[in-house]
Amino acid sequence: MLADLRVVTSEHLRLLDDRMPGLVTDLLITGSIALDDYRPGMSDIDFVAVMGAEPTPEQLAILPELHQQLPKGPNYDGIYLTSAQLIHPPVSAPQILAGDFDPAKSGGQLTPVTRLELSRYAIAIRGRRPAINVDLDVLREWLRGNLSGYWTKWTLNAGEHLRGLPPAEPIEQYLIIWGVLGPGRLRYTLATGDIISKTGAGRYTAEHYPAWRDLCERAVRARAGEPMAFTAADGVAMTELMQAVIDG
Structure with a gap:
């Protein structure tokens, strides 16, 4: 698990910083890894990428290309949110699930459960675990x-x-x-x-x-x-x- 996690997150950040410097300020891991329940061959790797500002249309167009360049391995599923959207969730956000990228997907990881998990269990690959008050x-x-x-x-x-x-x-x-x-x-x-x-x-x-x-x-x-x-x-x-x- 640690090898899969290290490889995909380091390449994810490298590509982000190369193509869109400064866009992603924090990269957080949730799901089975954060809950110490990762099962090789069965579990996905789940992430939340925190952005300093909402992406431009040009940046949104780059994101699916970037994910296609990531190393093959477990599904790398996640969502892109600004720091403000962590506090006040939007109706939709860029998300990727099982290789399918949607620039404005509702549902998915846009749930109070994800926000609770972020605040208590997220593993920070870059940045730090956010302080979120969940109602x-x-x-x-x-x-x-x-x-x-x-x-x-x-x-x-x-x-x-x-x-x-x-x-x-x-x-x-x-x-x-x-x-x-x-x-x-x-x-x-x-x-x-x-x-x-x-x-x-x-x-x-x-x-x-x-x-x-x-x-x-x-x-x-x-x-x-x-x-x-x-x-x-x-x-x-x-x-x-x-x-x-x-x-x-």
Whole structure:
């Protein structure tokens, strides 16, 4: 992980400074690396680049070219924000996700959760971790909306698909990892006002929803890289767990 991180961030900064000197004042790492939960071959590298001023149209046009020149490796996903926008988030901002650059993307890392993570756990490659006061009421409202919106829809769609399969049919482990570990992170933050990793969320979910403890433990082991087989029956159990977590 440290080698991947060092290579991509040093080249990112070198290209930025060469093509657009002074644009990026701080480069911060969030996500699994900041939460000490990086898994090679599975985790992305997440960044927040802080700018001294909003980029010009010419600079915006350079950013996707620059990202195409970065070394191959884990997805290098992130967002570009000014220091003022860290305090007062915009409606949209330049973001890159899985190699797809959008100069004015809404959603993505524009969330109160990212701002909370930045203020408490971000690793500064350049500059320093920002001091951000996160409104916990706004944070909780966003979390509840994400559970009732994105995660509820995902659970319903997954359940409809999985119930149509033979119970013993194998399914991809990434579905289990995503579904079992995802909603628990939001439920944890609602309960504590803090951030937890995916692995930590699996353990938290196992503790608070013991009927699905075995499934949670297997999902955590799969995320750690242990070969693990899952079936459609496991997938159905996953959707039942997810609904329980969504309901609280």
